[in-house]
Amino acid sequence: MGKIGLLLMIFGLLLGMIVGAQTVDKVVIGLSAPPRTMDPHGSDADSNLSIMSNIFEGLARRDVNGNLLPGLAVSWERVDPYTWRFYLRKGVKFHNGNDFTWEDVAFTFQRLKDPGVSEFLATGNLVKSVKPVDGNPWIIDIVTTRPVAWFVQNMHQIFIMDKESTEVRSQGEVASHPIGTGPYKFVEWIRGDHLTLVANEDYWGGPPPVKKVIFKEIVDSFTRLAAIETGTVDIIQDIPLELFDRAKANPNLLIVTRPARRGMFLGMKQTSDYPMHDVRVRKAIYMAINVQELIDKVMFGHASPAAQIADPPTVGYNPEIKRLPYDPEEAKRLLAEAGYPDGFSVTLKAPTDRYPRDEETAEAIAKQLAKVGIKVTVDAKPKAIYFPEVTHHDVELYYLGWFDGAYSAMRTFTKLVHSYDEEAGFGLFNAGDISDKLLDYLIEQSDTIVDPELYVEWSQMTNRIAFEWKVVYIPLFYLEDSYAVYKPSGIKFTPRPDTWMTIVDVIQP
Incomplete structure (x- = not known):
């Protein structure tokens, strides 16, 4: 063999090694919350959307930074x-070989309106028509x-189905048995055990580098941590705070x-027959809560202070909004000024099984409020009982978490803020019965703004009025998303802000 032939052979071997190094045969992920269905419209839970984002696609998508x-x-x-005018991608095929067309988009939005199959009724009912432009x-x-100014911001989680x-x-x-256009094809789903996907080698965006993905359902925290400690799985979500030091x-x-996208906050009943109707009382409650103490002692440092519900990736997040200071003496003065020099009694409702250390957080808040004369009875109960009470507005004080799937503060x-109007779809989670004409006007007007820059400025202004002037809610902290990666696997992992396990985004060979 000549020198040139030998060099070509060596080059070929090296190229093969490089290409081989850019792919991963299999990744196993331990999930704390399993998918409920393989129907992309059948569940709006993030645990479901996370899995669906590998099989299906929307008109838009989010990258690893949101x-x-x-x-x-x-x-x-x-x-x-x-x-809203959309220019569709050509040459895309569903996993069964069918071509992606505009009719699939029209079918999808019509299907969203069907309560028998869809948990996206609100989005479906916003759509009047889907038609080609000039044929x-x-x-x-x-x-x-x-x-609807935020309509396109929601398109990453409205997955298109094959009509x-x-x-x-x-x-x-x-x-x-899902059929999408995404980077991964469905293989099998054994409920309560695992879901297997394989790479879509004909994907329009190119073959995914991870060739096989197994999502294992491991709900129990101790079992999930043990699974990654032994290398049974390569990645786990949600390291329990109690086991964090061990991990x-x-x-x-x-x-x-x-930092998680989910902001934790206190909601307050604000009708005229409750003390929290007075903004001075709302400010007093705010200033009586030592958030840093909650983070350090209850959350073991795994949270960060919040001054608003929106998180930084959200359109309308306003970095100029500052927390009211922790000041118990000022809180007492405000209570006295509002006519409650001796405080008052109130019930704080919270779930026991929805957020990290949710009941413990409620108990700690009750103790802090007692120092300024507010006598709090904590009513903590399982989420299956708690959330119906919230949606039926059966609350006085309540502990809740929120992040916007469409990354829109105005959505x-x-x-959460607009006066309750079931027919118009406003205030559906406004459990405290907030009713403020200025905020209602600002929220409604935001949807008419076509200019993107003006929309951002309007959203930030409205956000600031709500949290600094009106104090409609008491922001507490953002939770922390946590993951563990088994080092011997050699996997490079970067989490998304929405916690979705979209493999082409979060795993780098």
Whole structure:
């Protein structure tokens, strides 16, 4: 063999090694919350959306930093307050070989309206029509029933389904054998045990480097940690706070954390027959709570102070909003000024099994409020009982967490802050019965703003008025997302802000 031939052979071997190093045969992930269904519209829980994001795609997608990027649409624009125009991606195929067309988009939004299969009724009912523009099947207008400025921000979690195959299959088949356009194809789902996906080698975005993914259901915290300690799984979500030091001390584990998108806060009944109707009382409660003490002693340092509900990736997050200072003496003065020099009695409701150390946090808040004369009875109960009470507004003080799946502060405000109006879809989670004409006006007007920069400024202004002037809620802290990676696997892992395990984003070979 000549020198040139020998060099070519060596080059080929090296190239093969490099290419081989860029792929991973299999990754096993331990999930704390398993998927409920394989129907992308059947559950709006993040545990479900996380899995669906590997199999299905929306018109848009989010990257590992939460930025909105093109998905099944290559671009979009807002034509008028009611109309969003999308330019669809050509050459995309579903896993069964069917071509992706505008009719799949129209079918998807119509399906969202069906309460028998969809938990995205609110989004579905916002859509009036989906039609091609001037007969061009690759340019469509989605017309909404009312102006919705954040509509496109939600498109990463509205997954497009194949019209042809979905219409001819039973709902049971659709909910157990998904067919999408995403980077991974469905193999099998054994409820209570595992879900297996394989790489879609014909994916329009290129073959995924991780060739097989197994999601194992490991709900118990101790079992989940034991699984990664032994290398049974490569990655786990949600290291329990009580076991964090043990995980961190393990030399085979890489601990990855980031501030969670979920902001924890106190809601307050604000009708005229409750003390919290007075903004001075709301400020007093705010200033009587030592958030840093809650973070240090209750959350073991695994949280960060919040001055608003929106988190930094959310459109409308305002870095200029500052927390009111911890000042018990000022809190007492405000209470006296409001007519409650001896404080008052109130019940604080909280779940026992929804958030990390939720009941313990409620108990600690009660003790802090007692120091300024507010006598708190903690009523903690399982989430199956607690959340119906919240949605029925059967609360005085209540402990809740929130992040907006559409990354929009104004979308959050339509749910949490706007006066309750079931028919219009406003205030559906406004358990404290907030009713403020200025905030209602600002929220409603935000949807009519077409200019993106003005929309951001308007959202930030509204956010600041709500939390600094009106004190509609008492922000506490952002939780912390935590993961453990088994070091011998050699996997490089970067978490998304929404906690989704979208493999092409979070795992780098």
